Amino acid sequence: MIETSEALSTAHDKTPAILSLIGDTPLVEITQFDAGPCQLFLKLENQNPGGSIKDRIALSMIEAAEAEGNLQPGGTVVEATAGNTGLGLALVAGAKGYRVLLVIPDKMSQEKISHVRALGAEVRITRSDVTRGHPEYYQDVAARLAQEIPGAFYVNQFGNPANPLAHERTTGPEIWEQMRHDVDAIVVGVGSGGTLTGLGRFFNRVKPRRGIEMVLADPAGSILYEYVREGKFGEAGNWAVEGIGEDFIPEIADMSLVTEAFQIGDEESFATVRELLRKEGIFGGSSTGTLVAGALRYCREQTKPKRVVSFVPDTGNKYLSKMYDDFWMAEQGFIHRPPHGDLSDLISHRYEAGEVITVGPDDSLLTAFKRMRDSNVSQLPVVDQNGRAMGILDESDVLVKVHRDPLHFNDPVKSAMTDKLETLSPTAKIKDLLDVFDRGRVAIVMEDDRFLGLVTRSDLLSYLRLHMPKQ
Numbered sequence: 001m002i003e004t005s006e007a008l009s010t011a012h013d014k015t016p017a018i019l020s021l022i023g024d025t026p027l028v029e030i031t032q033f034d035a036g037p038c039q040l041f042l043k044l045e046n047q048n049p050g051g052s053i054k055d056r057i058a059l060s061m062i063e064a065a066e067a068e069g070n071l072q073p074g075g076t077v078v079e080a081t082a083g084n085t086g087l088g089l090a091l092v093a094g095a096k097g098y099r100v101l102l103v104i105p106d107k108m109s110q111e112k113i114s115h116v117r118a119l120g121a122e123v124r125i126t127r128s129d130v131t132r133g134h135p136e137y138y139q140d141v142a143a144r145l146a147q148e149i150p151g152a153f154y155v156n157q158f159g160n161p162a163n164p165l166a167h168e169r170t171t172g173p174e175i176w177e178q179m180r181h182d183v184d185a186i187v188v189g190v191g192s193g194g195t196l197t198g199l200g201r202f203f204n205r206v207k208p209r210r211g212i213e214m215v216l217a218d219p220a221g222s223i224l225y226e227y228v229r230e231g232k233f234g235e236a237g238n239w240a241v242e243g244i245g246e247d248f249i250p251e252i253a254d255m256s257l258v259t260e261a262f263q264i265g266d267e268e269s270f271a272t273v274r275e276l277l278r279k280e281g282i283f284g285g286s287s288t289g290t291l292v293a294g295a296l297r298y299c300r301e302q303t304k305p306k307r308v309v310s311f312v313p314d315t316g317n318k319y320l321s322k323m324y325d326d327f328w329m330a331e332q333g334f335i336h337r338p339p340h341g342d343l344s345d346l347i348s349h350r351y352e353a354g355e356v357i358t359v360g361p362d363d364s365l366l367t368a369f370k371r372m373r374d375s376n377v378s379q380l381p382v383v384d385q386n387g388r389a390m391g392i393l394d395e396s397d398v399l400v401k402v403h404r405d406p407l408h409f410n411d412p413v414k415s416a417m418t419d420k421l422e423t424l425s426p427t428a429k430i431k432d433l434l435d436v437f438d439r440g441r442v443a444i445v446m447e448d449d450r451f452l453g454l455v456t457r458s459d460l461l462s463y464l465r466l467h468m469p470k471q
Contacts, residue, residue, distance in 0.1 A: 016095045022048055022055045023170045027178040027309070030292075032279035038299035038306045042292070043175060045313050046284060050087045051115075052314035053171075057194055058088025060166035061155055062096065071153040076101055079155040080142035082191060082243045083112030084314050089155065090119035101149070103142040108242055111318040131236060131247050157192040159251035167198025175199075175309055176206060185213040187295040187310035189244030189287050190224055193253020195311075200257030216261040217294025217310075219245035219269065228261040240266045240322075240332065241286045243313065262294040267334045269293055270323040277316065277324075285314035286323055327355070333466045342426040343433065343445055346463045347453035351387070356453055358383040361390055361414035365398050368413050379442060381454060382417045389444055389451040391417035426452065433460065 025047045030040045045053035065071035076099040079089055086102040093100050100121040104113060105128035117123055124145070127136045134140070139158065146154030157163050175183065186203065188195050196214060203212040218225040221237030222245030236247035249255060273289030276282050284292075288311070295310040322328050327348055329335040339345050349355040357375045359368040361382050368380055372395065379394035393413055401416040402408045422441040424432055433455060436443045443455040 018049045019059060019092060019095060022059050024174060027175065028280075028282070030276075030280060033275075033292075033296060034300065035296060035308075036300040036302055037304060038302055038308050040295055040299055041179070041307070041309045042282065043171075043178075043309060043311050044282070045311055046288075046315035048088075050084075050091045051317065052084035052087060052285075053195065053311060054084040054088040054314075055091065056088075056166040056170055057157060057160075057163045057192075058085060058092045060169075061157065061160050061162040062089070062092050062098075064160075064162035064165075065153050065155075066096075071098065072151060073097070074151060075099070076149050076152040077155060078142055078146040078149065078152050079103070079157065080139040081157070083108045083116070083318070084243055085155075085157050085192070086116045086121065086123075087112065087119070090116045090121040094120050101145060101152075103138045103145065105138045107240070109318050109322050111320060112242075115318065129238070157194065161252065163192055163194035164196075164198035164201065164252055167195050168202045169198075171195070172199045172202030172206075176202070179307060179309065181206075182307055183212055183309055184306035185215055185298065185308045187215040187217055187291055187298060187308060189217050189219075189291055189313070190246060190250070190253055190255075191244045191287075193250040193255075196257060197252055197254045200254060204257075213259040214257045215294065215298050216258045217244075217291045218261060218263055219290055220263050220265040222246055223248070224255070225261050225263040228255060228258050241269050241290050242319075243285070243287045244290060260298065262297050264290045264293045264297075270329065270334050272296075273316070273323065282312060283316040284312040285316055285319055287314070288312045288316075289323075331462045340426065343424060343428050343455065344426045344447075344452055346433075346455045346459050347445060348459050348462065350453050351381075351383070351451050356381065359393060359413050360384065361412065361417070363413050364410050365401060365413060365416060366409040368393055369398055369409065381444065381451065382413055383451060387451055388449055389421065389423075389446065390414070391419040392421065392442065392444065393417040424455075430460075 025044050027041050027043050030042060048055040077089055077093040078101045079085060080103045083104060090100050102116055102121050103124045103126055106125050107128040113123060126138045126141050130137050143154055146152040186199055190196050200214050216228055219239040219241045221239035223234050223236050224246055226234040239245055269289035272293040273284050276284055276292055291310045295308055299308055316324060357371055357380060359371060359380045359382055361384060371380060379392055381389055382391040382393055384390055397416045421444050422436045423444045423446045426445060426447055433443055437457055445452040445455055
């Protein structure tokens with residue numbers, strides 16, 4: 001049956017049914033961790049259509065803006081976001097036909113940025129190393145853009161009352177029913193403050209007189225932990241966990257609801273969330289590690305059984321290039337390899353561990369080129385079947401060979417590689433390494449005839465950064 005133009009028009013006037021799947025996420029008990037005398041449950045907000053808890057507030061804030069007349073057909077939705085609110089807005093507002101413009105700090109994972117762009121949102125990347133009042137601070141940039149664009153609506157999740165209302169109306173009642181009206185503590189993080197405030201209001205209503213504790217898990221470097229514990233504002237630092245922690249108190253965050261607080265460093269957060277995947281099969285994002293680590297600390301401090309709920313705020317799919325990548329973890333100093341005290345400590349990808357992308361001398365140049373592209377590298381060591389380094393091939397070697405006739409992509413690697421290798425032993429000095437770099441080469445570290453790996457300028461810079469004196 002052929003649909004009429006009238007039927008097609010009616011279908012296009014409807015929003016996608018996927019929005020009806022926001023909320024009603026499952027709750028699961030953690031059984032493979034030591035939770036002291038407590039039971040610990042996690043609400044799997046990574047099961048929302050956009051992969052995070054922020055789908056809830058995106059729907060709430062967009063619908064409120066429409067009802068209040070602040071967002072008109074053809075309008076532009078503008079927001080400052082750590083990524084997940086942006087994803088929720090791109091999903092919800094995009095489905096409703098609005099233009100979406102997001103301002104995202106540059107520390108956010110590339111997966112989040114690629115995801116919002118795939119949903120049709122426009123992205124402005126700004127600095128993550130500046131605070132409120134700086135012209136490049138992401139919230140100030142978003143507010144400025146909203147003023148400049150005709151018909152724009154600045155969502156402002158940090159001050160929007162529809163944010164906590166989403167959790168008061170949906171998340172809280174869901175937990176209450178799933179826990180069969182038996183819950184003693186909720187462990188949350190604070191990004192915008194909506195989860196804390198909305199849940200606090202709901203649980204104070206259904207179980208008055210602070211019958212349910214609201215526990216804060218805060219990244220080290222955020223000012224919120226010290227504010228809760230000491231009642232004062234410290235100086236904000238830097239943290240790698242995304243989505244929670246702040247350098248100010250958000251307008252909608254009712255910090256008086258917090259009864260206990262724990263400060264969790266990046267290394268503990270990342271180790272915890274990786275362990276959560278291995279032990280429980282739960283694939284959470286970076287803030288999940290902070291929340292679970294904080295919840296476990298709380299549980300282990302208790303002297304009597306309690307039923308505790310925390311969250312998996314988003315999915316680990318958005319962090320595959322970061323905390324789930326061993327090389328990124330090692331580069332950032334979150335994974336500590338046993339030191340050798342020599343040049344081999346600078347090797348980020350070790351051949352003996354299968355971490356080096358290599359090519360064989362008889363492989364084709366096309367194979368080599370594809371491996372360079374897939375691995376985002378510009379050169380490959382050429383290693384024979386016995387593990388002996390025979391040469392190195394870079395993009396310029398391939399280009400010289402094929403630029404006149406692309407059929408030469410079928411030629412063997414050995415016909416184009418450089419076999420005059422700049423090799424260093426592990427006992428070589430940094431000066432020897434710098435000499436290699438000055439000649440425009442990459443250092444190949446060899447122990448006798450055994451290939452250990454490459455050392456690049458980037459490897460040396462990462463090593464020096466990790467060994468900076470602590471201020």
